[in-house]
Amino acid sequence: EPEVTQTPSHQVTQMGQEVILRCVPISNHLYFYWYRQILGQKVEFLVSFYNNEISEKSEIFDDQFSVERPDGSNFTLKIRSTKLEDSAMYFCASMKSGGADTQYFGPGTRLTVL
Amino acid sequence: SQQGEEDPQALSIQEGENATMNCSYKTSINNLQWYRQNSGRGLVHLILIRSNEREKHSGRLRVTLDTSKKSSSLLITASRAADTASYFCAHSSGTYKYIFGTGTRLKVLA
Numbered sequence: 314e315p316e317v318t319q320t321p322s323h324q325v326t327q328m329g330q331e332v333i334l335r336c337v338p339i340s341n342h343l344y345f346y347w348y349r350q351i352l353g354q355k356v357e358f359l360v361s362f363y364n365n366e367i368s369e370k371s372e373i374f375d376d377q378f379s380v381e382r383p384d385g386s387n388f389t390l391k392i393r394s395t396k397l398e399d400s401a402m403y404f405c406a407s408m409k410s411g412g413a414d415t416q417y418f419g420p421g422t423r424l425t426v427l
Numbered sequence: 428s429q430q431g432e433e434d435p436q437a438l439s440i441q442e443g444e445n446a447t448m449n450c451s452y453k454t455s456i457n458n459l460q461w462y463r464q465n466s467g468r469g470l471v472h473l474i475l476i477r478s479n480e481r482e483k484h485s486g487r488l489r490v491t492l493d494t495s496k497k498s499s500s501l502l503i504t505a506s507r508a509a510d511t512a513s514y515f516c517a518h519s520s521g522t523y524k525y526i527f528g529t530g531t532r533l534k535v536l537a
Contacts, residue, residue, distance in 0.1 A: 344523055348527075356515065358526065361523055361524050368523070369523070369524055408523065415472055416472070416517075418462070418469055418470040418471075418472070420469035421468070421469050423467075
């Protein structure tokens with residue numbers, strides 16, 4: 314069964330460094346998302362992406378964050394200058410179409426900012 | 428806030444018993460999904476229920492949706508130790524993002 318994949322599974326970085334988290338959504342899906350989950354807390358929406366542009370973003374998704382679909386398969390989340398509070402599990406998700414459709418999540422990337 | 432709330436926050440039961448988790452939300456919805464998360468791992472999709480549906484089944488799982496009360500429940504029958512996990516509901520309303528609830532931590536004792 315097709316699945317969303319994410320790399321790396323764990324990323325450790327120094328505060329102020331840039332990180333890029335990578336995702337490969339399910340191949341025939343059109344809607345892509347990033348969520349994050351701070352340890353022990355709920356899953357929070359960051360951004361949705363459709364037709365090569367951001368369709369919606371949350372207050373968390375400030376100027377330090379950006380997303381890109383550089384080719385036909387990858388979907389990336391870049392954090393320009395990481396802060397301690399960016400430490401979290403970051404989940405990529407994809408959905409085939411809009412409306413009442415299932416959103417499939419990747420296994421996540423655990424980001425640790427020191 | 429659009430956040431969903433779930434109760435109980437934690438539930439501990441014996442293997443073989445049924446587990447019921449509830450989820451409430453504040454806005455009208457397009458659909459609602461339930462996910463399972465094992466400790467520190469990814470989110471596994473369980474069931475999607477649309478706003479015009481009242482009940483769905485999948486194996487030992489039963490989900491109900493009451494849009495008049497803005498609530499949903501997940502029932503796991505004949506629970507097993509492997510069902511130990513956190514369970515989240517997530518709803519979408521008007522946009523395609525999902526708003527997650529606070530989750531229920533289920534522990535099934537062997």
